[in-house]
Amino acid sequence: xxxxxxxxxxxxxxTIALLAPLVQTLLLSFVSTLPRDDIAKGALTLLNYxxxxxxxxxxxxxxxxLSYVTTNMVICIVVGLPAAxxxxxxxxxGDRHVFLLLIxxxxxxxxxxxxxxxxxxxxxxxxxxxxxxxLVHCLFNVPITIWILESFISAVPREFDENAFLDGxxxxxxxxxxxxxLIAPGVAVAAFFCFIFSWVEVVFARILTSxxxxxxxxxxxxxxxFQTDVGLVMAxxxxxxxxxxxLVFLTRNYVARGFQITA
Amino acid sequence: xxxxxxxxxxxxxxxxxxLGFVGLIPLLSxxxxxxxxxxxxxxxxxxxxxxxxxxxxxxxxxxxxxxxLLFSGLALLIQFPLGLLIALNIxxxxxxxxxxxxxxxxxxxxxxxxxxxxxxxxxxxxxxLLGRIIAGTGxxxxxxxxxxHTWLLLLAMDTWHWVGLVAILAxxxxxxxxxxxxxxxxxxxxxxxxxxxFIQLPRLRGVLTMALVLRIMDSLMIYTEAFGINAGGPxxxxxxxxxxxxxxxxxxxxxxxxxxSVLYFLIxxxxxxxxxxxxxxxxxxxx
Numbered sequence: 001x002x003x004x005x006x007x008x009x010x011x012x013x014x015t016i017a018l019l020a021p022l023v024q025t026l027l028l029s030f031v032s033t034l035p036r037d038d039i040a041k042g043a044l045t046l047l048n049y050x051x052x053x054x055x056x057x058x059x060x061x062x063x064x065x066l067s068y069v070t071t072n073m074v075i076c077i078v079v080g081l082p083a084a085x086x087x088x089x090x091x092x093x094g095d096r097h098v099f100l101l102l103i104x105x106x107x108x109x110x111x112x113x114x115x116x117x118x119x120x121x122x123x124x125x126x127x128x129x130x131x132x133x134x135l136v137h138c139l140f141n142v143p144i145t146i147w148i149l150e151s152f153i154s155a156v157p158r159e160f161d162e163n164a165f166l167d168g169x170x171x172x173x174x175x176x177x178x179x180x181x182l183i184a185p186g187v188a189v190a191a192f193f194c195f196i197f198s199w200v201e202v203v204f205a206r207i208l209t210s211x212x213x214x215x216x217x218x219x220x221x222x223x224x225x226f227q228t229d230v231g232l233v234m235a236x237x238x239x240x241x242x243x244x245x246x247l248v249f250l251t252r253n254y255v256a257r258g259f260q261i262t263a
Numbered sequence: 264x265x266x267x268x269x270x271x272x273x274x275x276x277x278x279x280x281x282l283g284f285v286g287l288i289p290l291l292s293x294x295x296x297x298x299x300x301x302x303x304x305x306x307x308x309x310x311x312x313x314x315x316x317x318x319x320x321x322x323x324x325x326x327x328x329x330x331x332l333l334f335s336g337l338a339l340l341i342q343f344p345l346g347l348l349i350a351l352n353i354x355x356x357x358x359x360x361x362x363x364x365x366x367x368x369x370x371x372x373x374x375x376x377x378x379x380x381x382x383x384x385x386x387x388x389x390x391x392l393l394g395r396i397i398a399g400t401g402x403x404x405x406x407x408x409x410x411x412h413t414w415l416l417l418l419a420m421d422t423w424h425w426v427g428l429v430a431i432l433a434x435x436x437x438x439x440x441x442x443x444x445x446x447x448x449x450x451x452x453x454x455x456x457x458x459x460x461f462i463q464l465p466r467l468r469g470v471l472t473m474a475l476v477l478r479i480m481d482s483l484m485i486y487t488e489a490f491g492i493n494a495g496g497p498x499x500x501x502x503x504x505x506x507x508x509x510x511x512x513x514x515x516x517x518x519x520x521x522x523x524s525v526l527y528f529l530i531x532x533x534x535x536x537x538x539x540x541x542x543x544x545x546x547x548x549x550x
Contacts (some may be wrong), residue, residue, distance in 0.1 A: 079280075079281055083277070101282070116290075139286050142282060199372065203486065216374060240374055244371075258434075259436070259439060259470075
């Protein structure tokens with residue numbers, strides 16, 4: 001009984017601690033934080049949100065963010081699924097090195113590669129373009145996707161593939177029609193992690209969008225200046241959390257159903 | 264048992280092609296730059312290993328490395344026990360589970376450059392929710408000039424940011440343990456600790472290793488959040504590895520920055536290699 005109360009209490013404290021910085025942000029997003037003619041500083045208002053949607057740069061940044069993250073997820077799943085399948089089902093010359101390479105690239109800090117990535121992307125015309133960010137974020141998201149999908153594929157018995165191939169499916173047909181429905185939870189979990197790491201990344205996003213195509217994080221950074229409208233910054237930050245919350249909500253049961261990861 | 268077939272390379276090829284483009288080519292150019300003194304990309308001079316000699320020969324590098332290792336170590340010591348404790352206490356189903364999972368994931372969804380601002384707002388002694396409480400106790404929390412306070416703030420912020428990842432991964436691993444394991448343990452009369460030590464922990468090795476790899480490197484190479492709090496200060500008290508590299512790049516010292524990058528990548532390789540070796544040794548049949 002006492003244990004039960006402690007547990008509830010502990011979880012409540014945890015929830016409050018995790019929410020505190022966010023509550024602060026949410027509160028400020030409803031407060032007018034600049035001296036204005038028609039409204040007192042510190043008054044409660046929806047003004048920040050109205051200003052946000054009237055600023056074309058900010059609205060454009062929301063679309064830029066959504067489009068690069070979606071593109072990144074699609075690329076990661078499309079190249080990650082066959083790779084995970086190959087690594088799960090076969091051993092081949094160099095498979096261990098592939099695995100090492102995946103981990104190494106996953107944990108390479110963006111700041112280490114930011115300059116050459118900028119120079120490379122300038123040559124192939126990928127600057128200020130959501131596709132550029134989507135591609136460079138594959139550096140850490142493709143390994144994560146492969147890692148997660150491999151654990152789900154390994155849980156599918158090999159006989160399943162053999163039966164599918166005996167039915168006479170091509171390799172792409174096999175992945176789309178047979179494998180994908182079976183490991184849908186894995187795809188959801190992988191997409192969730194791709195989103196988490198891509199949506200919030202700023203080092204690559206900054207260096208690749210110096211003059212245009214800025215995602216939300218960079219658009220917010222552009223709001224800081226001589227007289228920063230803190231309320232507007234907080235409104236934008238609050239808004240930036242919404243797509244993630246939706247995604248977490250949709251994938252919560254898949255994450256909770258559990259997955260195992262092995263080497 | 265896995266079948267042996269080198270044709271499986273075709274499955275992996277598209278993924279490797281992308282990683283080659285965004286990873287390997289930039290990496291090779293960094294290695295190339297590290298041997299040059301670069302004024303502009305057109306006018307550069309071969310300097311051999313000068314940048315490396317300078318870097319490895321200076322005490323600064325080792326002090327910074329020690330500082331980053333200390334930060335990373337402290338962060339892991341806090342976040343792993345805490346994350347595991349949370350994961351073990353998340354309800355198995357119902358509304359409580361959904362709410363907790365979402366709350367735990369929330370900090371992971373905030374753009375990294377916004378996190379320092381959020382926390383500075385939180386501890387503002389006049390306006391912040393936490394700052395007013397601290398001010399009420401009479402303590403002056405001076406993150407700008409008191410190095411201990413800066414470290415405390417960074418550790419609190421980093422824990423807030425990442426403990427959810429550890430907890431979510433651990434919870435996911437726990438959920439995949441079949442129920443009969445626990446029933447058997449109950450019949451044997453196993454204590455809570457024994458269940459954790461001999462049933463839950465071994466089954467968590469995979470996900471915890473993944474969490475460990477991610478957390479070690481992200482905390483060792485912390486950049487955006489630490490820069491936003493105090494730009495490496497006071498003095499050099501929070502000037503971590505990635506911040507020093509960022510400084511080199513910002514000052515257009517591309518040669519030395521490249522040499523530093525190469526060195527950091529070697530650290531990355533070392534960590535990655537250690538992790539794969541560890542996983543493989545314990546991986547048993549799955550190797």
